[in-house]
Amino acid sequence: MALLGAIEGGGTKFVVAVCDEDMKIVDRQSIPTEDGQKTMDAVIAYFDQYEDIKAIGIAMFGPIDINPESRTYGRVLDTPKRGWSGYDVLGRMKAWRDLPYFWTTDVNGAAWAEYKTGAIEPDHSLVYLTVGTGVGAGIINRGELLSGYGHPEAGHLMMQKHPKDTYKGHCPFHQDRCLEGLAAGPAMAERWGKTAKDLSDDDIAWEIEADYLAQAAVDFTVTLRPDKIIFGGGVPHREILLPLVRKAFSEKFSNYLATPDLDDYIVPVSTGDNAGILGCFYLAQSKLEKIS
Amino acid sequence: MALLGAIEGGGTKFVVAVCDEDMKIVDRQSIPTEDGQKTMDAVIAYFDQYEDIKAIGIAMFGPIDINPESRTYGRVLDTPKRGWSGYDVLGRMKAWRDLPYFWTTDVNGAAWAEYKTGAIEPDHSLVYLTVGTGVGAGIINRGELLSGYGHPEAGHLMMQKHPKDTYKGHCPFHQDRCLEGLAAGPAMAERWGKTAKDLSDDDIAWEIEADYLAQAAVDFTVTLRPDKIIFGGGVPHREILLPLVRKAFSEKFSNYLATPDLDDYIVPVSTGDNAGILGCFYLAQSKLEKIS
Numbered sequence: 001m002a003l004l005g006a007i008e009g010g011g012t013k014f015v016v017a018v019c020d021e022d023m024k025i026v027d028r029q030s031i032p033t034e035d036g037q038k039t040m041d042a043v044i045a046y047f048d049q050y051e052d053i054k055a056i057g058i059a060m061f062g063p064i065d066i067n068p069e070s071r072t073y074g075r076v077l078d079t080p081k082r083g084w085s086g087y088d089v090l091g092r093m094k095a096w097r098d099l100p101y102f103w104t105t106d107v108n109g110a111a112w113a114e115y116k117t118g119a120i121e122p123d124h125s126l127v128y129l130t131v132g133t134g135v136g137a138g139i140i141n142r143g144e145l146l147s148g149y150g151h152p153e154a155g156h157l158m159m160q161k162h163p164k165d166t167y168k169g170h171c172p173f174h175q176d177r178c179l180e181g182l183a184a185g186p187a188m189a190e191r192w193g194k195t196a197k198d199l200s201d202d203d204i205a206w207e208i209e210a211d212y213l214a215q216a217a218v219d220f221t222v223t224l225r226p227d228k229i230i231f232g233g234g235v236p237h238r239e240i241l242l243p244l245v246r247k248a249f250s251e252k253f254s255n256y257l258a259t260p261d262l263d264d265y266i267v268p269v270s271t272g273d274n275a276g277i278l279g280c281f282y283l284a285q286s287k288l289e290k291i292s
Numbered sequence: 293m294a295l296l297g298a299i300e301g302g303g304t305k306f307v308v309a310v311c312d313e314d315m316k317i318v319d320r321q322s323i324p325t326e327d328g329q330k331t332m333d334a335v336i337a338y339f340d341q342y343e344d345i346k347a348i349g350i351a352m353f354g355p356i357d358i359n360p361e362s363r364t365y366g367r368v369l370d371t372p373k374r375g376w377s378g379y380d381v382l383g384r385m386k387a388w389r390d391l392p393y394f395w396t397t398d399v400n401g402a403a404w405a406e407y408k409t410g411a412i413e414p415d416h417s418l419v420y421l422t423v424g425t426g427v428g429a430g431i432i433n434r435g436e437l438l439s440g441y442g443h444p445e446a447g448h449l450m451m452q453k454h455p456k457d458t459y460k461g462h463c464p465f466h467q468d469r470c471l472e473g474l475a476a477g478p479a480m481a482e483r484w485g486k487t488a489k490d491l492s493d494d495d496i497a498w499e500i501e502a503d504y505l506a507q508a509a510v511d512f513t514v515t516l517r518p519d520k521i522i523f524g525g526g527v528p529h530r531e532i533l534l535p536l537v538r539k540a541f542s543e544k545f546s547n548y549l550a551t552p553d554l555d556d557y558i559v560p561v562s563t564g565d566n567a568g569i570l571g572c573f574y575l576a577q578s579k580l581e582k583i584s
Contacts, residue, residue: 063549077550125440139515141440146433148417148517153549156514158507160452160469173546177452215450219511222448223431225440254465257355257445258369 004288005047005056006280009089010106011081011133014039016046018053019281028277035083036076040092047096055100055288057280059109060089062136066104066151074103080172100291102283105151106130109279111138112145113271114230116282124227127220128269129154131213132233135180139224146224155180157219162211164204167191183212185235201240209235210244217249217266227260232269242266296580297339297348298572301381302398303373303425306331308338310345311573320569327375328368332384339388347392347580349572351401352381354428358396358443366395372464392583394575397443398422401571403430404437405563406522408574416519419512420561421446423505424525427472431516438516447472449511454503456496459483475504477527493532501527502536509541509558513551520552524561534558 001020008015010033017028031042047053063077074090090103104112111128120126125141135155139146146152156171156178169176170187181187189195192205199205217229231242246262259265271278293312300307302325309320323334339345355369366382382395396404403420412418417433427447431438438444448463448470461468462479473479481487484497491497509521523534538554551557563570 137515141433141438142436144434146516148433149519149551150517150549152517153514156510156548158450158452158510158544160450173548174544177544218448218450219515222445223429223512223515224438225442225444227441252450252466252469256448256465257442259441 001052003050003053004281004284005050005053006277006284007043007056007058007060007093008106008109008276008280009033009039009058009060010276011061014043015277016043017277017280018047018050023278023281023285025277033081036087036089037083040087040089044092044096053097053099055102055284056093057102057104057109057283057285057287058089058093059104059106059276059280059283062105062107062151063153064089064103064105064151066147067149100284100287102280102287104145104283105136105138106276107136107138108145108151109138109283110232110269110271110275111140111230111279112282113275113279114269115140117271117278119230119267119270120227125224126228126230127154127224127226128230128232129213129216129220130233131183131231131235132185135184135233137220139226141224154216154220155184157216159183159212159215162208165191165208179212179216183209183235185233188235196235196238201238206238206240206244207248210241210248213241213245214248214252217245218252221253221257221259225257228264229266230269231266232275236268242268293344295342295345296573296576297342297345298569298576299335299348299350299352299385300398300401300568300572301325301331301350301352302568303353306335307569308335309569309572310339310342315570315573315577317569325373328379328381329375332379332381336384336388345389345391347394347576348385349394349396349401349575349577349579350381350385351396351398351568351572351575354397354399354443355445356381356395356397356443358439359441392576392579394572394579396437396575397428397430398568399428399430400437400443401430401575402524402561402563402567403432403522403571404574404578405567405571406561407432409563409570411522411559411562412519417516418520418522419446419516419518420522420524421505421508421512422525423475423523423527424477427476427525429512431518433516446508446512447476449508451475451504451507454500457483457500471504471508475501475527477525480527488527488530493530498530498532498536499540502533502540505533505537506540506544509537510545513545513549517549520556521558522561523558524567528560534560 137154171181429446463473
């Protein structure tokens with residue numbers, strides 16, 4: 001039986017899985033993230049069980065080098081995560097078996113899953129923004145993952161500080177000047193002294209969080225003019241959040257340009273916790289289609 | 293002799309021109325911008341002189357509808373410019389002669405000129421930002437003008453206010469919250485009581501201007517990862533400005549991601565005052581190539 005493989009590489013765990021030709025999951029397993037060497041040993045031991053894998057999609061935490069012209073293509077770039085800076089993930093997999101691999105970021109994988117499961121028409125475009133331990137974005141424009149000199153790192157969009165927010169920020173590079181520094185889970189936890197899930201619905205924390213996410217939505221709108229902005233990750237699990245983002249977006253944007261109706265434009269992720277794995281399968285499939 | 297036509301539609305003047313197959317300008321003429329009807333009468337009278345025009349590139353001031361799926365495709369959208377809201381520019385041209393027309397924004401035209409004259413490799417990407425009466429951007433990603441639900445309107449990126457800037461802003465939609473409201477020519481003139489060209493090199497105006505342009509450059513970098521950000525329009529004519537933008541970019545970005553060397557990354561426009569017309573010719577040519 002022909003199989004496709006998935007490697008969803010996160011900062012705390014790697015999820016590995018195989019599916020059949022109908023995208024039905026045959027098996028999945030979670031591996032705690034250690035350093036590059038040990039984690040990839042376990043990943044390879046997992047796939048060693050399967051002879052008939054035709055292609056694997058790899059969706060990794062960033063920053064990673066996805067530029068095929070670069071001499072560090074396939075590697076993890078500088079990261080505070082121990083034992084990962086410079087680690088050659090793609091090279092390791094190719095040395096194991098010379099299969100077709102689709103190599104991209106975790107958010108690109110999740111964006112691709114949303115795209116392939118019908119979030120937008122094939123020739124339209126979407127932004128997938130994840131807000132959790134970090135903030136990251138995957139962008140699909142007319143059927144292609146957008147990238148240039150590297151993959152998007154739109155968690156670091158510059159922000160206007162909310163007038164009631166005195167927090168010093170959590171980004172080691174941009175402090176309180178960027179989205180991730182102000183709106184990621186750890187920023188919320190440090191600012192309010194409790195995690196997002198312990199904040200009540202009427203806490204001003206949500207108004208402030210929505211303000212920053214709405215600024216990002218405006219920036220995406222004026223730059224990319226997407227058909228949909230999809231919010232994933234842990235923080236947007238709170239149901240109160242996206243209605244507040246729509247409200248703040250509407251106030252900030254002042255109806256400057258036509259957008260889809262906001263209820264269809266600023267939306268939660270639909271593929272849920274399987275987005276990462278599903279995205280990897282679809283990416284593996286698209287790699288096979290490009291070859292054949 | 294086969295000719296290509298160009299219509300560069302600006303708020304104060306329309307430039308119309310024809311070139312031969314080697315992109316050599318045969319003739320050009322400037323028409324003062326009146327309302328849609330009168331201006332397009334003059335445009336058509338100009339092209340009536342030429343029998344052998346094979347295609348025309350039209351690069352218009354925005355906002356315009358460039359979405360072929362839309363029922364207002366080819367029209368000018370709501371604009372404060374008298375006699376232009378809803379005007380069907382493309383329909384008027386097609387009624388005149390049923391030629392291939394490339395219909396896009398003025399900044400997209402200028403971006404295309406930079407691309408075709410070698411600013412970047414064909415599979416790379418660039419942002420062209422014009423800073424003059426307004427602020428606008430054209431984005432080219434791997435050989436295509438980026439658009440989604442409509443064309444980019446990146447003059448309206450949300451901004452952090454510079455701590456020394458108390459100006460109330462000039463954008464009728466976003467006041468002092470967006471790039472155009474803070475950094476366009478009219479904002480500079482109103483804030484400082486004199487136009488950009490009357491401000492001395494050591495005026496703090498330039499530090500503030502550079503701050504906003506650098507924020508935009510950071511936003512483009514983290515979202516699009518372009519190979520080049522090109523500054524055009526009247527304001528960046530001042531030679532002191534781009535070195536200040538590079539400095540502010542460097543401070544804000546904190547070397548978070550790899551970029552090309554800043555001297556090759558944040559650059560002035562190279563096609564100069566002919567960018568708009570040249571872009572139209574190249575767009576007309578690309579339209580012909582797609583058909584044949």
